[in-house]
Amino acid sequence: MENTVEVKTTSMPRIGDKAPAFKAVTTQGEIDFPKQYEGSWVILFSHPADFTPVCTSEFMTFASMEERFAKANCKLVGLSVDGLYSHIAWLRTIKEKIEYRGMKDVEVKFPLIEDITMEVAKKYGMMQPGESATKAVRAVFFIDPKGIIRTILYYPLSLGRNFEEIYRVLIALQTADAFSVACPADWQPGDDVIVPTAGSCGVAKERMESKKDIKCYDWFFCTKKLGKDEVLQKITKK
Numbered sequence: 001m002e003n004t005v006e007v008k009t010t011s012m013p014r015i016g017d018k019a020p021a022f023k024a025v026t027t028q029g030e031i032d033f034p035k036q037y038e039g040s041w042v043i044l045f046s047h048p049a050d051f052t053p054v055c056t057s058e059f060m061t062f063a064s065m066e067e068r069f070a071k072a073n074c075k076l077v078g079l080s081v082d083g084l085y086s087h088i089a090w091l092r093t094i095k096e097k098i099e100y101r102g103m104k105d106v107e108v109k110f111p112l113i114e115d116i117t118m119e120v121a122k123k124y125g126m127m128q129p130g131e132s133a134t135k136a137v138r139a140v141f142f143i144d145p146k147g148i149i150r151t152i153l154y155y156p157l158s159l160g161r162n163f164e165e166i167y168r169v170l171i172a173l174q175t176a177d178a179f180s181v182a183c184p185a186d187w188q189p190g191d192d193v194i195v196p197t198a199g200s201c202g203v204a205k206e207r208m209e210s211k212k213d214i215k216c217y218d219w220f221f222c223t224k225k226l227g228k229d230e231v232l233q234k235i236t237k238k
């Protein structure tokens with residue numbers, strides 16, 4: 001390989017896999033992942049490096065939204081292949097000095113993993129040598145209360161993530177689970193949801209003729225109303 005340092009990505013977890021386990025040092029003490037998060041959702045995300053501008057904008061945004069994620073029973077855990085003291089210094093700088101898009105005095109309270117050895121980053125396929133041999137890409141793993149990976153997003157180094165989309169994905173996953181439905185393109189809480197496709201000719205006929213709460217665009221594509229309050233009441237903590 002020319003001009004590329006070879007980095008072994010020892011594994012690449014997939015949707016539906018059990019989240020790979022690890023113990024790590026973080027800015028909030030040691031963590032035992034995903035064991036200590038059992039019973040809640042957790043978003044494990046990586047960023048390329050401390051003291052970089054896109055990452056700083058991301059951390060300020062994510063930290064500002066932490067309470068919304070907590071209300072949806074979801075904890076946040078960050079990672080980069082920097083060391084603990086770099087993490088601490090960067091998070092202090094963010095709190096003390098950075099004012100960005102109306103956000104200031106932002107305290108990052110969720111754990112940020114130190115991963116100088118890249119052990120965790122490699123376990124989760126966060127090292128993608130075509131993009132960078134020395135920095136993790138911007139990966140996002142949504143892990144459910146049973147420790148199963150439910151969604152994975154990857155962004156390149158040059159693009160900051162959309163954290164409203166990350167919140168939308170979390171709420172959509174929880175809605176699909178809680179109401180046994182699927183969420184269509186661009187779904188937001190309050191929009192119609194998709195009911196499971198009819199599994200028999202009889203149900204297909206019934207659905208097409210239904211004048212009640214189900215609307216069918218064709219026999220295989222039926223939706224029903226699901227109010228925003230109903231969604232949020234079911235999935236958010238009081």
Ligand code: BEZ
Nearest residue numbers: 048052053054055157158
């Ligand atoms: C950033 O966060 O600004 C950044 C990090 C690594 C490469 C490019 C940009």
